[in-house]
């Protein structure tokens with residue numbers, strides 16, 4: 001995938017900006033608080049997803065304005081030797097709740113605007129944001145989210161299945177809670193209902209876990225190889241899926257723990273309790289990894305996510321790397337800089353010295369004003 005050009009109006013602190021990215025690397029440098037992440041976030045919105053910083057639509061619009069507008073030209077990859085793909089034009093509007101048209105809408109090639117979520121799959125991107133460092137140190141929920149979000153992007157059916165699983169789980173928890181609170185349905189009725197819900201959970205849960213396992217078979221070896229290169233073999237990364245059941249075993253597990261769940265008044269097992277264990281030299285990275293190592297783990301995962309998506313869909317996602325080089329030693333920086341030359345990559349940095357030797361496009365962001373930096377030689 002490639003972004004050919006982007007124009008931004010009234011987006012966060014950016015009044016008006018135009019970006020003409022390089023084929024490979026585009027660097028956005030500038031001091032803190034100038035709007036670098038804002039620009040990456042604007043590119044990310046073209047995926048149709050929500051802001052990676054969790055910003056609500058209203059926060060994305062420049063204070064005092066009703067609308068933000070993004071206009072982008074994008075182009076899909078073609079196999080070697082084929083005619084280049086026709087560029088697509090995306091026009092996205094973000095309206096505040098007070099605007100004539102609140103929310104995010106996108107029109108592709110002049111067609112009638114649709115909800116931005118309908119863009120899903122038309123501009124694939126992978127983002128690294130320093131907030132993602134919590135993938136290593138944070139709760140299992142974040143790691144499950146990482147897996148599930150990637151799977152939702154890759155397989156449209158996954159989201160529907162996942163939602164169905166969550167809905168049934170909520171029904172089950174409500175039933176268990178009420179029985180624990182003594183608001184008793186007749187015993188037999190409660191049990192029958194629980195069995196019906198468990199049957200549905202077992203079928204959905206098996207299918208979802210199978211997708212997660214298949215995806216990890218692609219992702220894990222790549223992520224670990226990325227880590228080996230990034231760290232020059234200083235330590236070895238490995239990934240283990242902490243499953244609660246072997247394939248085909250969820251129905252039995254749910255039966256086995258039914259009494260316990262009734263006593264506890266809540267669900268105690270299923271794919272919503274599984275985890276992705278990240279290990280460095282066989283020790284949990286959650287406990288032992290330094291700042292730089294955490295960053296390396298997350299980057300290795302993110303680059304593997306992009307490569308896995310490319311393998312599955314044939315389209316290599318654009319890489320958006322926010323503040324990626326800080327806390328990395330020289331060897332790791334150099335390796336990353338080579339990766340950035342392979343696919344279209346956008347990086348932000350407070351320190352442009354790392355990029356002076358690269359042949360990418362360099363921009364400077366100052367108080368929401370974007371200027372191209374002309375490099376010599």
Ligand SMILES: Nc1ncnc2c1ncn2[C@@H]1O[C@H](COP(=O)(O)OP(=O)(O)O)[C@@H](O)[C@H]1O
Pocket residue numbers: 011012013014030031032033034035036037038039058059060061062063365
């Ligand atoms: N809706 C908005 N309207 C105007 N300014 C905003 C809005 N949202 C964020 N900002 C400003 O954007 C700046 C932060 O930009 P950011 O891209 O995070 O900086 P950095 O260059 O450090 O990545 C802050 O000064 C913040 O006040």
Ligand SMILES: [Mg+2]
Pocket residue numbers: 033036037038322323348
């Ligand atoms: Mg920033």
